[in-house]
Structure formats: C-alpha cells, structure tokens
Amino acid sequence: MHGNLEPIILSRTGTMTARKSLVISLYFAIAFTISPMFSFAQAHEQEEKSLQEAEEEFNATDMIMHHIGDAHGWHFFGEGDSSVTLPLPVILYTDGELVTFMSSEFHHDTEGQHIVEKDGMRFVNLHEDIYKLDAGAETIEFDEEHHPLNASKPWDLSITKNVAAMFLTVILMILFFSVGLARHHKKNEHAPRGFNNVLETLVLFVRDEIALPQIGEKKYMKFMPFLLTVFFFIWITNLMGLLPGAANVTGNIAVTVSLGLFTMLIMIFNGNKDFYKHTFWMPGIPTWVKPILAIVEGLGLLIKPAALMIRLFANITAGHIIILSLIGLIFILENAGIAGVSVPFALFITVLELLVAFLQAFIFTILSALFIGMAVEEHEHH
Amino acid sequence: MDLITPEIGLFFWQTVVFLILMFLMAKFAWKPILNSVRNREQSINDALASAENARKEMQNLKSDNEQLMKEARAERDAILKEARELKEKVITDASEEAKVKADKIVADAKRSIELEKQSAMAELKNQVAELSVEIAEKIVRKELSDKKEQHQMIEKMIGDAKLN
Numbered sequence: 254m255h256g257n258l259e260p261i262i263l264s265r266t267g268t269m270t271a272r273k274s275l276v277i278s279l280y281f282a283i284a285f286t287i288s289p290m291f292s293f294a295q296a297h298e299q300e301e302k303s304l305q306e307a308e309e310e311f312n313a314t315d316m317i318m319h320h321i322g323d324a325h326g327w328h329f330f331g332e333g334d335s336s337v338t339l340p341l342p343v344i345l346y347t348d349g350e351l352v353t354f355m356s357s358e359f360h361h362d363t364e365g366q367h368i369v370e371k372d373g374m375r376f377v378n379l380h381e382d383i384y385k386l387d388a389g390a391e392t393i394e395f396d397e398e399h400h401p402l403n404a405s406k407p408w409d410l411s412i413t414k415n416v417a418a419m420f421l422t423v424i425l426m427i428l429f430f431s432v433g434l435a436r437h438h439k440k441n442e443h444a445p446r447g448f449n450n451v452l453e454t455l456v457l458f459v460r461d462e463i464a465l466p467q468i469g470e471k472k473y474m475k476f477m478p479f480l481l482t483v484f485f486f487i488w489i490t491n492l493m494g495l496l497p498g499a500a501n502v503t504g505n506i507a508v509t510v511s512l513g514l515f516t517m518l519i520m521i522f523n524g525n526k527d528f529y530k531h532t533f534w535m536p537g538i539p540t541w542v543k544p545i546l547a548i549v550e551g552l553g554l555l556i557k558p559a560a561l562m563i564r565l566f567a568n569i570t571a572g573h574i575i576i577l578s579l580i581g582l583i584f585i586l587e588n589a590g591i592a593g594v595s596v597p598f599a600l601f602i603t604v605l606e607l608l609v610a611f612l613q614a615f616i617f618t619i620l621s622a623l624f625i626g627m628a629v630e631e632h633e634h635h
Numbered sequence: 636m637d638l639i640t641p642e643i644g645l646f647f648w649q650t651v652v653f654l655i656l657m658f659l660m661a662k663f664a665w666k667p668i669l670n671s672v673r674n675r676e677q678s679i680n681d682a683l684a685s686a687e688n689a690r691k692e693m694q695n696l697k698s699d700n701e702q703l704m705k706e707a708r709a710e711r712d713a714i715l716k717e718a719r720e721l722k723e724k725v726i727t728d729a730s731e732e733a734k735v736k737a738d739k740i741v742a743d744a745k746r747s748i749e750l751e752k753q754s755a756m757a758e759l760k761n762q763v764a765e766l767s768v769e770i771a772e773k774i775v776r777k778e779l780s781d782k783k784e785q786h787q788m789i790e791k792m793i794g795d796a797k798l799n
Contacts, residue, residue: 318638323645344644409644416648423656430664438671442678456668477669478661486656507641511649570638 313581321501321573324381324414325356329498336361341417347374347385347407356411365393365401376407383409415508418500422490430456430485459484459618467622472629476622479519483512484618491569491610495603503613504569506562513562516621521554524628531632557624561617568613572606 327339340357350372358369365379368386375386377393384404386393394402412420434452437445445453459481464473490502502508530536532550534543579599583592774788 322638323642409642410647411644412648413642413645415645416652419649419652423652426656426660427664430660430668435664435667438667442671442675444675453668453672456665457672460669474669478657478665481665482653482657482660486653505642505645506639507643507645508649510641511646511653514650515653 311581311584311587313578313585316581316584317574317577320577321504321570322381323500323505325359325378325383325411326361327414327417327498327500333361339417341412341414343376343383343409343411345376345383345385345407345409345411352376352407365404368392377404379404382406383411414500415502415505418490418493418502419508422486422493422502425489425493426482426485455485456481463615463619463622467619467626468629469626475523476519476625479515480618480622483515483621484614487512487565487617488611488614491614492607494569494573495606495610501569501573503565504573506566509562509566512565512617513558516561516624517554517558519621520558520624520628523625525631527632528628528630557620561620565613565617568609572602572609575602576606 325343326341329337329339331337338357338361340355343352343354343356343358345352352371352374354369354371356378359378360367363378363380365377365384367377368391369376375390377384377386379393379401383406384393384401385407387403387405390403393404396402429452434445434449434456437449444450460473460477463484464477464480468476487503493499494501494503524532532554533547535546535550538546576599579595579602582595583589
C-alpha cells in the first residue's frame with residue numbers, strides 16, 4: 254500500500270523536492286507500520302470483529318448521508334438529547350393550512366417516534382422528512398420496507414439547514430458587494446484597496462474571462478447580473494460548505510436543479526431566431542436529416558442545463574463523501590492509527606476541494622455563459 | 636431525505652432566494668460596480684489617448700521646430716550667400732567702375748595732354764614761326780644790305796625747302 258501511495262502523492266505535488274517526498278514517504282511508512290499494532294492490541298483485548306460487524310455499530314453510510322443531506326435543524330455536535338443544534342422553523346402547508354413550529358419540538362428525533370401536535374394535526378420527523386399522521390393515528394406504523402403506512406407528506410417549505418446556509422451566503426454577498434464594494438464605487442471611481450480590490454478583481458474576472466469571450470461585447474451586459482450572482486453564490490456556498498458542521502447546499506440536487514433551470518430559462522427566452530432555426534431546422538443539411546437533428550438539438554436544450562446541474566451536485570457531493578469516508582475509516586476500522594493516514598488525506602482532499610469550489614463555480618458560470626452566448630449569437634448569413 | 640430526489644421546499648427556497656438575490660445584487664451591487672469600473676476604464680483609456688496625443692503633438696512640435704530651424708538656417712545661409720555675392724558684385728562693380736573711371740580719366744588726361752601738346756605745339760610753331768619771321772625779318776633787314784649774302788641765303792633757303 255505504501256508503494257502505491259507514493260506515486261500519487263508525488264504526482265499531485267510535482268514540484269516537491271526529493272527531501273520532502275522522502276519525509277512524507279517515511280511518515281506513511283511509520284503510520285502504516287504502527288496502525289496494525291493498534292489492531293493487534295485490540296484483537297487481543299476483544300474477540301476479532303469482522304468488518305461487517307464494525308460497520309453495523311458505526312454506519313458510515315448513515316453518517317455520510319446525514320452530513321450531506323438536508324436537515325430541519327442545524328446540528329453542530331453531540332448525540333441525542335445532549336446535541337447542540339440550532340433550531341430552525343418548520344413550515345408546512347397541508348389541507349390549505351400553513352403550520353409552523355420550531356424544529357426543536359422534535360427533540361432531535363428523526364425516527365418518527367416523537368409526535369408534535371399542532372393545530373390538531375400530528376407530525377413526525379422520519380429521517381428528516383416530515384410526515385403528517387392520518388387523522389386518529391397515535392403512532393406511526395411501517396410496512397416491511399420501512400415506509401410509513403398511516404402518514405402522508407405535507408408540502409414542506411421549512412427553513413432547513415440548507416436554506417439557512419443559503420441565507421448566510423446571501424448576507425455575505427450583500428455585505429461584500431453591496432455594502433462593501435459598491436459603496437466604495439459610489440464614493441469614488443479610483444481602484445479600491447484591500448479586500449474590495451480582491452472582490453473587484455473577481456468581478457472583472459467574471460466579466461473578462463467568462464462573459465465577454467462567451468457572449469460578446471454587444472450583449473454581455475444583459476447577462477452580467479445572472480452570471481455574477483450565480484458565480485459568487487456557488488463559490489461562496491461551496492467554500493462555506495467546506496467548513497465543519499456546515500450545510501452541503503451546492504451538493505444538493507434541489508439547489509442545482511434550480512440553478513440549472515435559471516440557465517435553461519435564460520437560454521430559452523433569449524434565444525434568437527437564428528438559434529431556434531439552427532436548433533429545430535438546421536440549414537445546410539439534407540431534409541431527411543433535419544427532423545432527426547431537431548430531436549437531438551431539442552433534447553440538447555434540456556441536457557445542457559441538466560449537465561450543469563448534475564456536474565455541480567456530483568462534484569460537491571463527491572468531495573464531501575470522500576472527506577467523510579476518509580474520516581469514517583477511522584471509526585469503521587476502530588483504529589486510531591489509521592487517523593495518521595486518513596487525516597492527512599482528508600486534509601489533502603479538503604485543500605483540493607478549495608480548488609474544486611472555485612472550479613465548479615467557474616465551470617457552471619462559464620458554461621452558462623457559453624449556452625447563453627450560443628443562444629444569442631448573431632450568425633453570419635452565407 | 637433522498638440524495639437525488641429534489642426536495643420541493645429547498646427548490647422553492649433556492650429559486651426565491653436566488654431571484655431576490657439576483658435582483659438585489661443587480662441593483663445595489665453589480666450595476667454600480669460595473670458602471671464605475673467601466674467609467675474608470677474609460678477615463679484610463681481617455682488619459683492614455685490624451686497622453687498619446689500629447690506625445691504626438693510634442694513630436695509634431697519638435698519636428699515643426701526642427702523644420703523651422705532648418706528653414707531659418709537655410710534662410711540664413713541664403714542671406715549670407717546673397718550678401719557674399721552682393722559683396723563680390725559690389726567689389727567687382729566698384730573695381731570695374733573705378734577702372735572705367737580711371738581709364739576715362741586717363742583717356743581724358745591723355746586727350747587733354749594731347750590737346751595741350753597740340754596747342755602747345757601749335758603755339759610753339761606759331762611762336763617759332765613768328766620768331767623765325769622776326770629773325771628772318773631782322774636777318775633779311777640786315778642781310779639785304781649785301782647782295783651776295785642775299786643770294787647765298789636764298790640758295791640756302793631753297794636748299795632747305797627742298798630737303799623738307
């Protein structure tokens with residue numbers, strides 16, 4: 254294993270000197286030599302535990318899903334009743350009625366045991382899905398596949414952990430750009446200093462490297478608000494998602510679906526005659542090919558933003574899963590020594606995620622700009 | 636909560652929050668920032684253009700100056716040349732005139748000398764003639780007293796006249 258690891262590390266850090274790589278090799282060698290000792294020590298103390306048994310005690314999948322999923326409260330640390338959680342408002346819409354209460358009323362229960370009574374209706378939190386018990390039902394009942402039998406899902410418009418994190422991004426963006434940079438620009442037109450200069454450079458980066466080359470000088474201004482907002486929203490949210498205990502907003506499919514839809518709608522509504530002609534009746538090809546191409550291109554209208562949506566979701570979620578898996582390894586193997594390997598690895602992936610956070614924001618924005626640019630492009634008529 | 640099933644609630648919030656954020660940012664952040672940046676870029680471009688213009692003007696001015704200098708120098712040279720030529724001409728003219736005058740003076744002098752000489756000669760001749768006549772008269776008066784001598788004299792005079 255040691256032999257396999259070294260090339261990976263070396264290839265990741267191409268400029269690393271021989272001395273540094275030697276130090277790191279030694280580190281891993283020691284870590285891997287010591288870690289089995291811990292295992293053996295434990296094996297002597299207790300009966301040999303199979304990997305499956307260990308996994309049952311600590312369910313890594315549940316842990317990971319819990320961390321990357323949405324929740325009705327913002328959980329920071331602790332277990333059960335002693336956990337420290339920021340309660341968030343639960344907003345439900347059912348039978349023409351709006352029901353609201355704080356998530357703390359569930360008392361950290363996500364197994365559907367604790368029933369909250371509100372306005373004569375009974376609600377339970379089952380794996381962070383809120384169910385409304387049917388009239389007269391006292392406890393929730395399940396079928397063989399653990400699906401509730403006597404409960405239904407109301408419309409859930411709660412301020413969940415992800416929504417709260419989203420608000421945080423909004424506040425940060427308004428602070429950074431409206432209160433910070435824009436106020437500077439209202440006062441004078443000189444180049445700003447310090448943090449405002451960083452922000453302005455980023456704004457100009459979006460304008461000069463994303464909007465201008467993809468959309469062109471004539472029409473880019475119209476799309477700048479969307480591109481800038483989406484870029485900074487995704488980036489800041491990505492970065493916030495890397496903080497411990499933070500929400501996984503951009504790694505949530507609902508969020509990326511919404512963002513992708515924005516791109517699609519902007520693309521569709523701003524598409525000019527040429528664009529639709531090239532999409533549904535491509536000139537310059539045999540007539541019998543045209544309908545086939547129309548289907549392909551028409552599907553492309555949906556697939557392009559769908560690809561954006563899946564890329565962002567998958568990249569961010571994957572990054573979180575890798576980090577959580579590496580940390581989870583310590584608990585699965587019940588071996589503190591493995592931390593010597595998995596913590597540096599998790600750190601390395603986290604640093605990589607810092608890059609991915611920017612990269613995904615950049616890719617989402619530049620592809621959005623590209624699609625919009627394709628839709629508004631003026632074709633030269635031959 | 637399923638990983639790949641979009642939650643309606645979150646989708647709703649994301650859409651609403653994003654729309655509001657986009658409009659707020661467009662109005663209170665992006666527009667002022669982009670406008671100000673564009674103004675600044677415009678002013679930088681203008682400044683650069685005017686600097687370039689100034690540089691060109693300077694160059695023009697410099698070349699104008701050089702042209703002027705060149706012209707001035709050429710004019711000076713021309714004036715000098717002209718002056719030199721004039722001087723030469725004046726000198727030549729003067730010397731020629733002087734020569735002519737001198738020649739004329741000389742010629743006049745010669746002529747007057749000639750005239751003087753001639754008149755002097757004529758007077759001399761007259762004087763000589765008068766003198767000769769007087770002498771002759773005297774001689775004749777004296778000599779005519781002697782016949783022999785008269786003959787001799789006549790002979791001699793005839794002889795002289797023949798020689799002339």
